[in-house]
Amino acid sequence: MTTRTGGSVAPVLELRSVGRIHGRGEVRVQALAEVNLTVVPGELLAVMGPSGSGKSTLLMLAGGLDTPTDGEVLVEGQPLGALGRRRLAALRRRSVGYVFQDLNLLPALTAAENVALPLELDGGSIRKARSAAQAALTEVGLEHFGERFPDDMSGGQQQRVAIARALVGARRLVLADEPTGALDSTTGEAVLRVLRARCEAGAAVVLVTHEARHAAWADRIVFLRDGRLVDDTGHTASAESLLSRGGSR
Numbered sequence: 274m275t276t277r278t279g280g281s282v283a284p285v286l287e288l289r290s291v292g293r294i295h296g297r298g299e300v301r302v303q304a305l306a307e308v309n310l311t312v313v314p315g316e317l318l319a320v321m322g323p324s325g326s327g328k329s330t331l332l333m334l335a336g337g338l339d340t341p342t343d344g345e346v347l348v349e350g351q352p353l354g355a356l357g358r359r360r361l362a363a364l365r366r367r368s369v370g371y372v373f374q375d376l377n378l379l380p381a382l383t384a385a386e387n388v389a390l391p392l393e394l395d396g397g398s399i400r401k402a403r404s405a406a407q408a409a410l411t412e413v414g415l416e417h418f419g420e421r422f423p424d425d426m427s428g429g430q431q432q433r434v435a436i437a438r439a440l441v442g443a444r445r446l447v448l449a450d451e452p453t454g455a456l457d458s459t460t461g462e463a464v465l466r467v468l469r470a471r472c473e474a475g476a477a478v479v480l481v482t483h484e485a486r487h488a489a490w491a492d493r494i495v496f497l498r499d500g501r502l503v504d505d506t507g508h509t510a511s512a513e514s515l516l517s518r519g520g521s522r
């Protein structure tokens with residue numbers, strides 16, 4: 274594994290021959306098959322593909338929120354399948370930031386409380402969690418909205434709160450499922466700039482998007498079709514043979 278600078282570096286995320294089958298019998302769906310993928314520190318990877326191609330499934334597996342039926346997922350070199358429930362939960366809280374497609378903000382908590390939650394759950398000091406939350410809200414341009422409740426914010430603001438929650442603290446792996454969905458194009462660009470800055474600070478980011486102009490911010494783009502990684506000619510390919518492209522930033 275080599276980086277853009279040519280040095281050797283341990284991947285933050287690795288999928289080894291990962292498959293995921295949902296259901297069984299007549300409702301059996303092969304959501305992912307034989308996916309090999311490596312994301313290194315500093316890398317922004319975009320995942321594209323039609324609806325139902327397995328993008329969200331891939332992200333859930335990468336974040337340890339779902340378990341593969343084949344192969345293995347490693348985060349910071351740790352095979353998730355070998356971790357017990359408690360250690361997996363701790364790794365998710367400390368290392369992984371997740372922006373869900375449907376946001377999942379808690380309506381009873383303010384924006385700042387939503388963002389601080391992963392750190393507070395982890396048992397850190399509340400004061401530190403709150404100041405980290407304020408920093409993350411500032412990163413997404415919501416420094417004055419910490420005391421608002423999600424229901425009193427626009428869709429775009431709620432989405433930025435969800436992004437701040439994924440970024441709070443020192444997350445090494447940020448997984449974002451169509452995070453620019455409810456954002457106008459200017460705010461969408463601002464969010465991508467934030468994700469890009471996190472990469473420059475050493476995180477690995479996986480971004481699911483259907484917008485080519487957002488994928489253009491990525492170091493590398495992979496495509497899913499029917500649960501398989503394909504190259505841009507539509508042929509099934511291993512991750513290694515997929516073209517590596519520089520983003521047009």
Ligand code: ADP
Pocket residue numbers: 295296302303304322323324325326327328329330331
């Ligand atoms: P995408 O995010 O690209 O739209 P998904 O990963 O959500 O795709 O879904 C991939 C396939 O797996 C789809 O056919 C979907 O219907 C199926 N699928 C996803 N989650 C489940 C589930 N929990 N139970 C059954 N089928 C599922």
Ligand code: MG
Pocket residue numbers: 328329330374450
């Ligand atoms: Mg999806």
